[in-house]
Every structure is written in structure tokens, then in C-alpha cells.
Amino acid sequence: MANMIDYLAWRGDLTFDERPFNEVDNLILAELSYLKLPKIGPKPGDGRILLLRDLYAQYEKEENVVYSQINDPRLALKAAAETERFGWIGVSDCADELDTEKQVQFAAMTFHLGDGSVYVAFRGTDSSLTGWREDFNTTYLSETPGQGMAVQYLEAAAERCRGLLRVGGHSKGGNLAVYASAFAPESVRYRIREVYSNDGPGFNSKITDTVEYQTILDKVVLFMPEESMVGILLSNKDEKNIIRSDASGIRQHNPYTWQVRGTAFERGEKQKAASTFLDSATDQLAGNLTDSQKERIISSVFDSLEASGVSTVQDMKEKPQALLNMLKTVLTADDSLKDTGLGLLRLLQAGGSAALDGTKRAVQEKLSELRTQIKEEQAAREPEKDEHDGNA
Numbered sequence: 001m002a003n004m005i006d007y008l009a010w011r012g013d014l015t016f017d018e019r020p021f022n023e024v025d026n027l028i029l030a031e032l033s034y035l036k037l038p039k040i041g042p043k044p045g046d047g048r049i050l051l052l053r054d055l056y057a058q059y060e061k062e063e064n065v066v067y068s069q070i071n072d073p074r075l076a077l078k079a080a081a082e083t084e085r086f087g088w089i090g091v092s093d094c095a096d097e098l099d100t101e102k103q104v105q106f107a108a109m110t111f112h113l114g115d116g117s118v119y120v121a122f123r124g125t126d127s128s129l130t131g132w133r134e135d136f137n138t139t140y141l142s143e144t145p146g147q148g149m150a151v152q153y154l155e156a157a158a159e160r161c162r163g164l165l166r167v168g169g170h171s172k173g174g175n176l177a178v179y180a181s182a183f184a185p186e187s188v189r190y191r192i193r194e195v196y197s198n199d200g201p202g203f204n205s206k207i208t209d210t211v212e213y214q215t216i217l218d219k220v221v222l223f224m225p226e227e228s229m230v231g232i233l234l235s236n237k238d239e240k241n242i243i244r245s246d247a248s249g250i251r252q253h254n255p256y257t258w259q260v261r262g263t264a265f266e267r268g269e270k271q272k273a274a275s276t277f278l279d280s281a282t283d284q285l286a287g288n289l290t291d292s293q294k295e296r297i298i299s300s301v302f303d304s305l306e307a308s309g310v311s312t313v314q315d316m317k318e319k320p321q322a323l324l325n326m327l328k329t330v331l332t333a334d335d336s337l338k339d340t341g342l343g344l345l346r347l348l349q350a351g352g353s354a355a356l357d358g359t360k361r362a363v364q365e366k367l368s369e370l371r372t373q374i375k376e377e378q379a380a381r382e383p384e385k386d387e388h389d390g391n392a
Contacts, residue, residue: 001246001259002259002260002261003246003256003257003258003259003260004024004027004028004031004076004255004256004258004260005075005076005079005256006260007024007028007260007263008028008076008079008080008083008085008086009079011024011085011263012079012080012082012083012084012085012086013083013084013085014084014085015084015085015088015114016085016113016114016115017114017115019085019263020115021113021115021117021119021166022263022264023196023221023223023263023264023265024260024263024264024265025085026119026166026168026194026196026198026221027170027196027198027223027255027258027265028076028080028086029111029119029121029168030121030124030168030169030170030173030174030196030198030255031071031073031076031170031255031256032052032073032076032077032080032109032111032121033073033107033108033109033121033122033123033124033169033170033173034067034069034071034073034107034123034124034170035059035065035073035074035077035109036063036065036096036107037055037059037063037094037096038063038065038096039062039063040055040058040059040062040063041055041091041094041096041109042091042092042093042094043093043094044093044094044095044153044156045093045156045160048092049090049091049092049112050090050091050092051087051088051089051090051091052077052080052081052086052087052088052089052090052091052111053081053082053087053088055077055081055091056077056078056081056082057081059074059077070251070254070256071170071254071255071256075256088114089111089112089113089114090111090112091109091110091111091112092109092110092112092160093108093109093110093153093156093157093160094107094108094109095107095108095109095149095153096123097149099145102145103144103145104144104145104146104149105125105146106123106145106146106149106150106176107122107123108120108121108122108123108150108153108176109121110157110160110161112161116163116164117163117164117165117166117193118157118161118163118164118165118166119166119167119168120153120154120157120165120166120167120168120177120180121168121169121173121177122150122153122167122168122169122172122173122174122176122177122180123169123172123173124169124170124171124172124173124174124200125171125172138175138201138203138204138234139204139234140204140291142204142206142207143179146172146176147175147176147179147180150176150177150179150180151179151180151183151184153180154167154180154181154184154188155184155185155188158184158187158188158191163191164191164192164193165188165191165192165193166192166193166194166195166196167180167181167192167194167195167196168194168195168196168197168198169196169197169198169200170198170199170200170255171198171199171200171201171230171253172200172201173198173200174196174197174198174199174200174201174222174231175197175200175201175202175203176200177195177196177197177200178195178197178200178203178213178216178220179203179207181195181216181219181220182207182210182212182213182215182216183212189215189216192216192219193219194219194220194221195216195219195220195221196220196221196223197220197221197222197223197231197236197237198223198255199223199224199225199228199230199231199253199255200222200230200231200236201230201231201232201233201234201236202231202233202234202235202236202237203234203235203236204234204235205235208235217237220237221241222236222237222239222240222241223240223241223243223258223265224240224241224242224243224271224275225242225243225244225245225252225253225257225258225268226242226243226244226245226252226268226269226270226271226272226275227245227248227249227252227271227272227275228252228253228271228275229249229250229252229253229275230250230253232271232275240271241265241267242267242268242269242270242271243258243259243265243266243267243268244258244259244265244266244267244268245257245258245259246259
């Protein structure tokens with residue numbers, strides 16, 4: 001089976017002038033946006049453009065970034081920089097911001113292609129807890145700080161470039177690409193050729209009901225693996241390109257697992273059962289909550305994790321008790337959210353079983369124990385409440 005690295009070995013000797021931009025090229029650039037370049041990356045607005053092959057050479061000498069995420073962008077950087085197709089691409093305007101107080105994790109970079117067009121790439125969620133918190137905030141906010149920054153970035157990039165625009169990203173980066181394209185000035189939207197969302201989550205109704213969002217949909221190209229568990233979140237474009245992956249479950253979100261045939265992704269027949277189950281279940285759970293309830297439950301989750309000393313996703317793996325503390329906090333903080341919280345636990349159990357084919361049973365058993373414990377504590381408090389009400 002071939003992936004985008006194999007594609008680079010096969011197609012890398014042909015420039016964009018010789019063979020036009022395609023959907024696999026899009027994924028490679030979206031993956032490169034995960035690169036963290038604090039030392040050598042051209043800063044937004046400084047006018048510098050660095051060839052990808054030169055960036056790679058300097059990166060090897062000067063940058064020492066440790067990546068904890070599965071989709072390590074350094075693999076794509078090495079493979080792409082050594083080709084004629086990508087080595088001569090210009091890289092500029094590398095933005096990167098993480099602000100815990102503002103609850104924003106935002107990064108983007110601009111790629112100048114040999115055919116005169118520009119690809120504006122937005123980074124997806126990194127391993128920071130702030131980034132994941134921002135993702136959940138999209139369920140109720142009409143605009144997250146990151147989405148607002150994406151609009152500003154795209155507008156500025158368009159002002160500095162004259163050619164056609166392509167906009168894209170992987171995961172949250174796909175969400176930012178669609179949002180920025182929809183709410184950019186009309187003069188910018190007119191120049192956009194395609195907007196690529198590579199398994200990017202969708203939007204709440206405050207956004208999908210707008211004229212701007214509906215207008216940009218014709219240019220949006222949405223790719224989702226057969227067992228997608230990210231692209232199915234919230235409301236996304238109805239027309240989906242389902243693609244094959246050589247992984248299973250949440251691991252299909254890793255772009256290195258996406259299968260390539262020639263200059264395109266290998267298409268799958270349809271979403272698999274685990275993905276459709278989570279799609280409908282998350283929609284049902286979200287539909288039962290008001291925006292205020294969503295905000296409270298999300299704040300409870302992340303405030304609890306931060307209080308447990310968690311700042312990255314890796315911390316949760318090393319501190320499993322923090323996850324259980326978080327679930328208990330959510331389920332006992334507000335009686336009005338009790339049913340939804342228990343429903344979320346059932347979803348985690350059922351979804352985990354469907355998506356991971358029965359693995360991680362220990363985690364599911366812990367969730368079952370926690371659910372039983374919480375029910376018992378709630379039952380113990382009810383007589384006290386009845387007695388109090390009788391004395392009133």
C-alpha cells in the first residue's frame with residue numbers, strides 16, 4: 001500500500017508546471033504546517049521567503065523540536081525537500097501562537113508553488129491542552145479566537161500574493177481553512193480555487209446557517225477516512241470524499257496512513273459502522289445541551305484536568321487518574337447535566353468498543369466502575385434531599 005511518502009518518491013521529479021496540483025499535494029502541505037520553526041521560519045509580514053530545501057537544510061542544523069504527535073511532520077519535510085516538485089516551493093509567514101489565557105492555539109504558513117499559485121496551510125490541533133480546549137469551544141462559540149486569527153491571516157496572505165489561492169489544513173486546520181475562506185473579504189474569496197479540509201471537524205449552526213458559509217461550500221473539498229472520528233464532529237459538508245487508510249479507529253486520523261493511488265487518494269465505499277455510530281451519537285448528545293450547558297461542561301472538563309497538572313495530551317496518558325477525576329467532576333458538578341454526563345460515559349464505552357474492536361478493556365472497566373460509584377453517591381444524597389424538603 002502506498003501513502004504520501006511513496007507518492008513523493010514516485011511523483012517528486014515533476015514540477016507543478018509539468019503536472020498540476022492535486023489532492024495528495026494538498027495533504028503534504030497540510031502536514032508540513034505542523035512544523036514548529038521558532039528559529040528559522042520567516043515571520044508573518046517580514047517579507048522573507050525560504051525555499052523548502054533550504055529550510056530543511058537549516059532545520060537539520062538549528063531546530064531541535066521534539067514531537068510527541070503521531071503524524072511527525074519531519075518525515076514529510078525530509079521526503080518533500082529532496083524532490084524537484086517540492087524542494088523549490090517557497091515558505092513564508094510562519095505564524096505560531098499558543099495562549100492559555102485566551103484559549104487559543106493557532107499556527108499557519110504560506111507555500112508559494114511553482115505554478116504561480118499559493119497554498120495557505122493552517123495547522124491542526126497540537127498536543128497542548130489549550131488546543132484541545134479550543135476545539136471543544138467551537139461547539140458553542142460563533143467564533144473562536146483561532147478562527148478569527150485565521151481570517152486575518154488569510155486576508156494578509158492574499159494581500160502579499162497575486163496568484164490564485166488554495167487554502168487547506170488537516171484536523172482543526174481544515175476547520176480553520178473553511179472558516180477563514182468563508183468569512184474573508186469578497187475580494188479574497190473570489191481568488192480562492194479550492195478549500196481542503198482533511199478530516200477537519202465541522203461547525204455549529206451559528207456558522208452553518210450563515211450566507212458566507214453556504215456560499216463557500218462549492219469550493220470546499222472534504223476528505224474523511226472510513227472510520228473518521230474527527231471529521232464527523234459537528235455539522236460538515238454533506239458531500240464527503242471517503243478514503244482508505246491502512247490503520248483502524250482513531251489512528252486513521254493520521255495522514256501518513258491515508259492510501260494513495262497515482263495522484264489521488266484511494267476511495268473507500270462508505271463510512272464504517274464505528275464512524276457512523278459516533279457521528280449520530282455525538283450529534284444527539286450535543287443536541288440535548290444549550291450553549292450555556294456546553295460551556296459549563298467544557299469548562300468543568302478542562303479546569304479539572306489543569307487542576308490535576310495536565311497541560312498536554314501526553315500528561316493524560318501518564319496521569320490516568322486525572323481523566324477519572326475529570327469525569328467525576330463533570331458528572332457531579334451539575335444535576336441538570338447528570339443525564340448527559342452519564343450518556344457521555346455510555347458513548348465512551350460503546351464507541352470505544354466499536355472503534356477499537358474490544359481493546360483497552362481496562363479503561364472501559366474503570367469507566368463502568370466510576371459510573372456505578374457516581375450513581376451510588378447520588379442515590380445516597382437523595383434521602384438527605386427529601387428529608388430537607390420535608391422540613392422546609
